[in-house]
Amino acid sequence: MPGRQLIMSFPVTATSHALSEYRERGGYGALAKTLGQLKPQDVVKEVTASGLQGRGGAAFAVGRKWQVVQYDDGQPHYLIANADEGEPGTFKDRWILENNPHVLLESMLIASYALNVRNCFVYIRGEFDLPYRRLAGAVEEAYAAGLFGRNILGSGFSCDIVVYRGAGAYVAGEASGLLSSLEGKKGYPRNRPPRLTVKGLYQRPTVVNNVESLSNIAWIISNGAEAFKAVGTPKSPGTRLFSVSGHINRPGVYEVELGYPWMKFLDEDCGGVPHGRAIKCVVPGGVSSKVLTGADISNLKLSHEDLWDAGSTLGSGGMIVIAEGTCMVALLQVLMRFYHHESCGQCTPCRHGTGWLHRIVDRIVAGDGRSDDIERLYYISKFNDGTTICGLGDAAGYACSGILDKFRDEFEYCIEHKRSKFGGNLECLRSS
Amino acid sequence: MPEIFINGQAIEARDDQTVMAVAREHGHFIPYFCWHPQLSVVGNCRMCLVEVEGRGLDIACNMPVAKGMKVFTNSEEVQAHRKAMLQFITLNHPVDCGICDKAGECTLQDYHYQYSGQRSLSHDQKVRSTKFYNLSNRILLDNERCILCLRCTRFTHEVSKSMALGVERRGDTSNIRPVEDRPLSEDPYSDNIIDICPVGALLSRQFLHKSRVWFLQPTPSVCPGCARGCTVQLWHRKPEWKLKALDQRQNESIARVTPLDNPAVNGPWICNKGRDLAQVFERVRADEPMLKGRPVTVPAALDEARRLIGAARHAVALVSNWGSNEELETFKDKLGEVFHCFVKEDWQPQPGERLEDDLLIRADKNPNTTRARELFGHAEPGFKDGTDLVLVWGEGFDFARLPSRARIIFLNSYLQPENGHADVFLPVSIQTERHGHYTNFQGTVSAFEPCFEPKPGVLHAEDLIRALAAPARGHP
Incomplete structure (x- = not known):
């Protein structure tokens, strides 16, 4: 518990x-x-x-x-x-x-x-x-x-x-x-x-x-x-329900007292990552929060203040664990497809920006990436931040720039070599 | 009265104002697509982003003023964001200005040149959508050009109340579409959405590909369609762009009619009937004076008319309520003693036409009944026994109602069967060929200006009235 x-x-x-x-x-x-x-x-x-x-x-x-x-x-x-x-x-x-x-x-x-x-x-x-x-x-x-x-x-x-x-x-x-x-x-x-x-x-x-x-x-x-x-910490009182999914042995909903050590929670309560793989990154609270790498979270506690300090947020408590060997370009493609599909189309930056992000990432995955694509992804993310009516546009930008910040090399590899560094893999494989 | 600062200028604003309103009042232009002074705020184009010191960027159209706030409408941050918004707006826009009717008066085109000038940063295919979607028998919709500012849907919800338009689907595949059970063709104000569309998405079928707008010039005028007297602009070819070959009738025709913003009368709107004024003014014209159907010269016709007036014992005049204030006053002044005058209603409501509503349309389908009644009273036309001369001014009066023995002097502008039955027929100019004023049902006086020259043989009614009143022979 x-x-x-x-x-x-x-x-x-x-x-x-x-x-x-x-x-x-x-x-x-x-x-x-x-x-x-x-x-x-x-x-x-x-x-x-x-x-x-x-x-x-x-x-x-x-x-x-x-x-x-x-x-x-x-x-x-x-x-x-x-x-x-x-x-x-x-x-x-x-x-x-x-x-x-x-x-x-x-x-x-x-x-x-x-x-x-x-x-x-x-x-x-x-x-x-x-x-x-x-x-x-x-x-x-x-x-x-x-x-x-x-x-x-x-x-x-x-x-x-x-x-x-x-x-x-x-x-x-x-x-x-x-x-x-x-x-x-x-x-x-x-x-x-x-x-x-x-x-x-x-x-x-x-x-x-x-x-x-x-x-x-x-x-x-x-x-x-x-x-x-x-219960919890002074700045984050109470508990939170976390829905843990992704590359984890026991996915499900867990009630966690805020301030509980993160890695302890993942290793002991959730049973760790399948096949003993290392954690590549974790989406802490729904895909609209910025991802944190395995190294980022090693000493963090599950509390608002810790997550804010680390540049992310507990968000909605939707924790997705991603194991080593996962292709972040393919992952971003999934996310961008989601935001593109769900943009309501009311205000300009999100209506066009989400689709633009999606098309660029699609192109990179297909091996047609261009040298200015990463710069363009940042550009779209930047001008979606704070310019839209609701948070969806911002969230799409955060998700994109969050992954780019941490895994830029994978995108550069994919653009340069016209194929994914990890074979476009989204599964947690037994061996690499 | 909070004091705010826009670009460093201290301004006394009213509590209920937005930054957009204050900035406009004091000459700080903030670009916008979706905002419209007569419509509610949706704030979806994000073009009016301004910077507020300590608060970052937000849209001016939805920003209430707060004491001491420092707004910057043109900071580097704002400029960068405007550029980006234009990148987003033009991302899936076809940029087909070359074949777009809106080119030349398109907000997107203007802003692009003013605030961006950048090529598209995208290398990807644009999102395709419907072209030439049939919104009604009057309006076409090009969904690719649409920037989803929702001015048109708001207009049908808030102003014309027909609720005819809505948005279908979402994201970058959103489309403006008519609501199934509320046809736009039944909205008598529908064409206003063409004017308020900031881009070329909504197209008038009547004006489609007829002319580039820079070949045209507007002349201020007054719609004679009803007693509201909406101020309008009649668009016709500029003198320097007159056609010397091809269809030269275009030089003398009204290309389109748009509202002339006038808060006292019609605001920025007019009804569809007002858009179709060309159908009224461009009927076949009468251009020759006639005696009993026989063409004669103007002096000969005038001589005969003067002789009839001199010889009459009891003369009645049916005065047109399409006459301008000046013409009606001249008639009263020069011929008011000679004739027993009644006001004649030139136009009656047409079958299927909306009779009256609480936006603009009035039941009286004539422009100047107010002034005509002031001068000539409210009595219905009637003919005493012994009436031996009737002067009929304007169309719409059944000659069978005239006393059978009376001689008829007829002043009309259009080629109609009655013209030949009159003892004297005199062609007169129409509104698009002369100056004048109309007084609407509220007593507001609006001016109209000429766009075209009258043909030789066609007289202005005012000159003609003076000539008829002149005792001696003479040319008008």
Whole structure:
């Protein structure tokens, strides 16, 4: 076990996702405590004091986001759980939705109570089938038990929930794109200002939180902010779910206490790299975070501050381990194909830049690389950074320049020799 | 009133303004494609990136002013980014200016020369898309030229409210497409999207490949299509580019009609009917005076008209509400005592035409009813017994309604069957051949200017009225 467990703290069985078992684990105790003893401001204070950071990628403090919403400004407020988990390599929210959906619902009820929300939404990725069925089942159970609807637990607090299935756009996982999609429009992200907490869904104050961020709320209310801060490091309190994939012996979702040594986690908990190969690099948190080489991570701890110092980020917790002998040019091609395919096409740099990156890398892989291609890849990455409406353009640039920074020689080799240094290999082979 | 600094100049801005608005007001030009003063902000072209001290780059069109902010619209960083944005925009653009109708008034072309001038840095194939997509019976769409600024979709959503256009697919294969159940052909304002398109993606079928725009010049005019009196520009060939061979009718025809931005009347929009003014003005013209259908000289026709007026005991005039303020006033002044005057409605709504809406279109399909009614009253035309002379000015009045014994003096511009039935027929000039003013339904007066010379034998109505009022023989 990589440290303490807050969300994955129970053995998964065929029925562990049901309301009855969730109640046996103490579920909905935090809701009863909230509705019975706490004022909405107290909840916001507690969450702010816990220092909980967003788990979707940007690690923005949840409490600070909530504080922007004025409790009684006379407008309807909305809360949205962002379950449109589309970042390549990331499948942690899926675990919560499949195995512990009630912790999300309970936390959303607490958050709705704190933020004066009458209607909350879960925007769930369209491709999620079992997670959707589990979540929809949980919502049904909760309604039947009087946990949603009017006058919840006799407190006078009312709240309804809608589960909305997305239609398969990566960019709809971006908070404002999600809102456009939820409103029934094309999932185009919106310009800031205004911030979503000022004008979000239907032009009303809206809080969009990641499923995992929200799922921590119930624990924080039950156990208090101080107990939460005691987990993890001072700058990165709590735990994080990591979805580990790639060249690793035991891929899957792991809950890791922040501050846990990275290599220890990979070697002991995840079983290390197959065939005893060395780690070439690791994508720490979804492909939009910059890759780190095996040498980079050897002494790092899994915490926000360590990753920021190393020039990357924990991102969405989608960790992809890449073993020695993998062709980074082919890897970049896969990534660029993804960004090209998923660019929404709203703003200029990303609409054309992602396609341009993709075509250049395609050409290099095909053996038609030109001497100015690397310079051009950097050029496109640079002018996608900070010039787009949402982060997709930036992310494509980071992914590209991140890999180029560390593995430029492979690209130069591929351009010069018109073939890959590692045979275009993406598998973890037994021998080289 | 926050004070902000643009390129070092201290400016008092209003709280609700964006940096784009302040910069435009104070003469700091920031280039843009998607921004439009009458449409909502989408901020997707990223051309208006400016640098704010301490905050880096952001788009000016969506940047609220903040006290003390220091904006730089032309720093090195901004210039580099503009160049890059133009690289991105032209990456998949066909750059077929040579055969593009927009060339010469294309924002992308202008910005390329002004801010970039660089060759494309790409060595790869461009993304191909649809050419000449049929948006409606009036408009073609070239998706390869489209830069997806979404001005057209926003126009149909926010101004004309037809909701006719949307975006299909995503990424660099995004295409503007009509919405299935909302045809653009039913939007009476659809042609405005051709004007607001910053590139040559939206093409007027009527103007397609008719002329290069630099051969044309605009003349300010007023649309006579309804009582709104939208100010327009009539585009026709420049004198130095007159054709000496081929189809010389082009020298005397209206190539296209565009709105003349006028916040008091129509803003930057006009309706499709206004675009089709050539269909009104370029009907076959009458250019010879006639007596009972027999061609005569102008002096002979005038003599006969004056004789009829002198001999009449009870004369009625049906005054055209297509007459300019000047003509109507001259008529009132010179002939108001001689004739008993009524205002005649020259044009009635056509079948299928939109009668009225809350954007521009008015139910009264004549340009100057307001001034005509002020001068000649609101009575409907009526003929007392003993009416022995009727002067009909302008088209659209059924001669069967005239008293059977009355003699008729007819002033008209077009070749119509009634011309031959009049005792005296006098051809008059049309709006594109004279100066004048119209007063619209709100009382706003707008001026129109001539684009072409009238043919010999065709008189200006104002001169003709003076000549008719002159007691003695004489040439007008």
